[in-house]
Amino acid sequence: MRDVQRRPPRILIGAAVLACALAAIPLVYLVVRVGGAGWEEIVAVFDRPRVPQLIANTVLLAASVTLAAVVLGVPTAVVLARTRVPARALWAVLAALPLAMPSYLAAYGWLAALPWMHGFWAAWFVLTLVGVPYVTLPVAAALRASTTSLDDVARSLGRGPIGAFRVGTWPQIKPATLAGALLVCLYTLSDFGGVALFRFPVLTTAIQQAYGASFNRDYAAILATLLVSLAVAVVVAEQVVRGRAARRMGAAAGPVRQRLIRLGRFTAPAIGLLVAVPLLAVGVPVAVLVARLFEAETLRVFDPAELLAAAGNTLLLAAGGALVALALALPIGVLAGRYRGRMVRVIESAGSLPLGLPGIVVGLSLVFFSLAVVPALYQTAFVLAFAYGVLFMPKAIGGIRSATAQVPRSLEDVSRTLGHGQVRTWWLVTARLARPGIAAAALLVAVTAMKELPATLLLRPTGTDTLATELWSRTDVAAYGSAAPYAVALIVVAAVPAFLLSQARGVPEAAA
Amino acid sequence: MSRLEVRGLVVGYDSTDVLREVSIEVPHGELLAIVGPSGCGKTTLLRTIAGLVRARAGEIRIGNRMVTTHGIHLAPEKRRIGWVPQDAALFPHLTVAENVAFGLPSATGSARAARRAARAGEVQRLLELVGLGGYDARMPAQLSGGQAQRVALARALASNPDVVLLDEPFGALDPLLRAELRASVRELLRAEGVTGILVTHDQAEALSIADRVAVMQAGEVLQLGTPEQVYRRPSTPWVAGFVGGAVFLPGTWHGGVVACALGRLEAEWVADAETGSAGVATDAVAAVPPLDGEDVLVLVRSAEITLGAPAMPAGVSASAADTDAVSASVSESATSTDAAGPDLRARVVDVSYTGHDAMLVLALANGGRIEARVTAAGLLPVGTEVAVSVSTRVLAYPAGE
Numbered sequence A: 001m002r003d004v005q006r007r008p009p010r011i012l013i014g015a016a017v018l019a020c021a022l023a024a025i026p027l028v029y030l031v032v033r034v035g036g037a038g039w040e041e042i043v044a045v046f047d048r049p050r051v052p053q054l055i056a057n058t059v060l061l062a063a064s065v066t067l068a069a070v071v072l073g074v075p076t077a078v079v080l081a082r083t084r085v086p087a088r089a090l091w092a093v094l095a096a097l098p099l100a101m102p103s104y105l106a107a108y109g110w111l112a113a114l115p116w117m118h119g120f121w122a123a124w125f126v127l128t129l130v131g132v133p134y135v136t137l138p139v140a141a142a143l144r145a146s147t148t149s150l151d152d153v154a155r156s157l158g159r160g161p162i163g164a165f166r167v168g169t170w171p172q173i174k175p176a177t178l179a180g181a182l183l184v185c186l187y188t189l190s191d192f193g194g195v196a197l198f199r200f201p202v203l204t205t206a207i208q209q210a211y212g213a214s215f216n217r218d219y220a221a222i223l224a225t226l227l228v229s230l231a232v233a234v235v236v237a238e239q240v241v242r243g244r245a246a247r248r249m250g251a252a253a254g255p256v257r258q259r260l261i262r263l264g265r266f267t268a269p270a271i272g273l274l275v276a277v278p279l280l281a282v283g284v285p286v287a288v289l290v291a292r293l294f295e296a297e298t299l300r301v302f303d304p305a306e307l308l309a310a311a312g313n314t315l316l317l318a319a320g321g322a323l324v325a326l327a328l329a330l331p332i333g334v335l336a337g338r339y340r341g342r343m344v345r346v347i348e349s350a351g352s353l354p355l356g357l358p359g360i361v362v363g364l365s366l367v368f369f370s371l372a373v374v375p376a377l378y379q380t381a382f383v384l385a386f387a388y389g390v391l392f393m394p395k396a397i398g399g400i401r402s403a404t405a406q407v408p409r410s411l412e413d414v415s416r417t418l419g420h421g422q423v424r425t426w427w428l429v430t431a432r433l434a435r436p437g438i439a440a441a442a443l444l445v446a447v448t449a450m451k452e453l454p455a456t457l458l459l460r461p462t463g464t465d466t467l468a469t470e471l472w473s474r475t476d477v478a479a480y481g482s483a484a485p486y487a488v489a490l491i492v493v494a495a496v497p498a499f500l501l502s503q504a505r506g507v508p509e510a511a512a
Numbered sequence B: 001m002s003r004l005e006v007r008g009l010v011v012g013y014d015s016t017d018v019l020r021e022v023s024i025e026v027p028h029g030e031l032l033a034i035v036g037p038s039g040c041g042k043t044t045l046l047r048t049i050a051g052l053v054r055a056r057a058g059e060i061r062i063g064n065r066m067v068t069t070h071g072i073h074l075a076p077e078k079r080r081i082g083w084v085p086q087d088a089a090l091f092p093h094l095t096v097a098e099n100v101a102f103g104l105p106s107a108t109g110s111a112r113a114a115r116r117a118a119r120a121g122e123v124q125r126l127l128e129l130v131g132l133g134g135y136d137a138r139m140p141a142q143l144s145g146g147q148a149q150r151v152a153l154a155r156a157l158a159s160n161p162d163v164v165l166l167d168e169p170f171g172a173l174d175p176l177l178r179a180e181l182r183a184s185v186r187e188l189l190r191a192e193g194v195t196g197i198l199v200t201h202d203q204a205e206a207l208s209i210a211d212r213v214a215v216m217q218a219g220e221v222l223q224l225g226t227p228e229q230v231y232r233r234p235s236t237p238w239v240a241g242f243v244g245g246a247v248f249l250p251g252t253w254h255g256g257v258v259a260c261a262l263g264r265l266e267a268e269w270v271a272d273a274e275t276g277s278a279g280v281a282t283d284a285v286a287a288v289p290p291l292d293g294e295d296v297l298v299l300v301r302s303a304e305i306t307l308g309a310p311a312m313p314a315g316v317s318a319s320a321a322d323t324d325a326v327s328a329s330v331s332e333s334a335t336s337t338d339a340a341g342p343d344l345r346a347r348v349v350d351v352s353y354t355g356h357d358a359m360l361v362l363a364l365a366n367g368g369r370i371e372a373r374v375t376a377a378g379l380l381p382v383g384t385e386v387a388v389s390v391s392t393r394v395l396a397y398p399a400g401e
Helices: A010-023 A025-037 A039-047 A050-082 A088-100 A103-113 A119-145 A149-156 A161-168 A170-190 A193-197 A203-213 A217-249 A264-293 A296-301 A304-338 A342-351 A359-372 A381-405 A409-417 A422-451 A454-459 A467-476 A480-505 A507-511 B042-050 B096-101 B112-129 B145-158 B175-192 B203-209 B227-232 B237-243
Strands: B004-013 B016-026 B031-035 B057-062 B065-069 B081-084 B163-167 B195-200 B212-217 B220-225 B246-253 B257-260 B263-269 B295-301 B305-308 B344-353 B357-364 B369-375 B385-390 B394-398
Touching (some): A025 A359, A050 A170, A103 A264, A103 A480, A119 A170, A149 A161, A170 A359, A193 A203, A203 A217, A217 A359, A304 A381, A304 A467, A381 A422, A381 A454, A409 B145, A422 A467, B016 B031, B031 B042, B237 B295
Parallel strands (some): B031 B212
Antiparallel strands (some): B004 B016, B246 B295
């Protein structure tokens, strides 16, 4: 039943708006900073011959990785969701696995095995591998929720299997495909570690260099603005196209009917497809790293105390980031999970803005911001945790939103009529029942924060090392052996909770 | 426990009014059923009484407490109401006993042990009352739909509310369980002396369970009266049609008799009386009758249309068909009913079964078509010629409605 009127409480809206405002600090301050640089300087940046090259490289890489991920991801999803492939559950878990693999870790593993890898193709190869699940998972979920009876009708009207898929199923999974493509594209635009290791010059690496050179930080800020503009353009384009696709589809008609395809002689190629991506994205790098771990040279330079300290820092900072993300996301997620209306939609979109913010940009902007506005906090763990919180807030919003929406509203109604007020009802009923979902969202943020590299490099307190930065400092000088323990430790701390999470909540939700 | 009064209630969203000047009154200890098609505003009315929806205008009074009036909206938790939603909405993380105790004041402070014991005792009493003694440690997931509804009712009664509001409480249950639970809920509410409002879209449920029935359509209460009043004297043709089994025929009025496709029938004039005003048992008031020769709309209950075999001599009765209160039968003697006009010949053109009885579509000799409800035993095959008559006085409404 549609409710006649159900306005969100003012305090909730206030908190959500405040959270959006806090999350907007990096972007807003970046614009302020670039504005302060002056027009001539901005124009001058474009006169540098390197800048068009950087933009071209960035766009080329993002487009080719996105295309490849879609080409691999959609068929993988079809095999996962629509065929009687043996051991389906196993493949579903494997398909999500590359998400646990930070690009720099995969790149590092491949480099350790094949030191000659570098440039565009190497970056394209590794980013595609770790990006494919961003397409596979939402498309597989959409396929599971879609009906095959339209295909059946098309077949009965004379279309072949491919033609029937195109008119029957494709329109139903197009929005999910676009959403997945968007995620891959944003991931590639904002990737720093992978491209840096393969020495392919793009905007993120150029920002890092310009910042490191430090004599002209305006240059870094202008490049960062450029990168954000690219990301925003991609987000807007995707929204327009997806909106059109979704509108054309309308509401799902009737019950979902699914007919699974028997693979027959295609079983082997299908399994090959399912194996290839996780094997190349996770299997090979992890095998190489573990092999490196037990080499004599590695064990000689290995300092367990240093590793433990880095692991401790990583956990603490990630926990701080998760707390900040939770605090920012809670009012927005509850609002979006419980109420409808234009204001709610606007607040929710504002809250998902950081999706388009690369880590390096948030890091850079918060360096400027903390130096200029709150110097006392410059290079403190607080600013880094805040950066994590902003960066991964959208993930937390999604989790809190669905956890809240799952609590039936009638439970709240009953609690109200039984004498408990709005706040007490929220605490006794809604929060209590949404707790597993909210906890999972926090864990997801923490896991993601552990793997974050560029913002951590820029914002970490002096002398504080995390697993990611330790790994980074060693791969930089090609000290592959001594980096191996950190790589393995990262895999353990990041992949194990991610795996547990995917087991507990169903793969697509947790991993995405 | 106390009476409930709603006066001039307006609830709206943007420019559309979901409730338009609704007024109802439920005396202490009575059960009112609100019935109407989906979207008529009945659930909104219930939610507004509960305080879950804000009214735009009007008053709601529970006992002598004004809970909604001009600019004042008492929060739901302060209204002392019990709420039983369609899905039972048991808190899934609490046991049956904890669910029932949810609304009871928590046992803290001094005399804690004593209070806790009293609490447990009350929970036990309520669970026994709804027939679920010994279920206290179960989790909601372990209950059947009917049991869950019973727990929801016990929970609503636990805090000793002034009014219990039931929102389609049997809607999700299968028909057999429904009838059983309906009877026990009615008994329970009577026994506890609770004032109650029950919302349903099932007119049979409303007529069978409630002391009084309010029929709603498009945000308005069209009629409020006892089940008998609503069934016997529907205030408007729409109400008659909604309550069920209505056959409408155009006719003309001739001083207490209408002429229509079923012949000349003795009729009672039901004016478009002001309906729904608070507290008035709106048995439609017979206002000024129409002039002779004026067009009217004639209401005949399909259950009151009786069929006879035209060629059969008297005594060879088809009385194998047994009659009950509402369903008609094929009966020789019916043709002699005083109220009925002269016999009219018709032919059965279609039969549809509805379970314990069946609907016959009859083509009248004079060209009209009507439906008659008969018991399964009185069923006639398609093509049978019958004599049609009407066993009671019919109702006449202003034409054009």
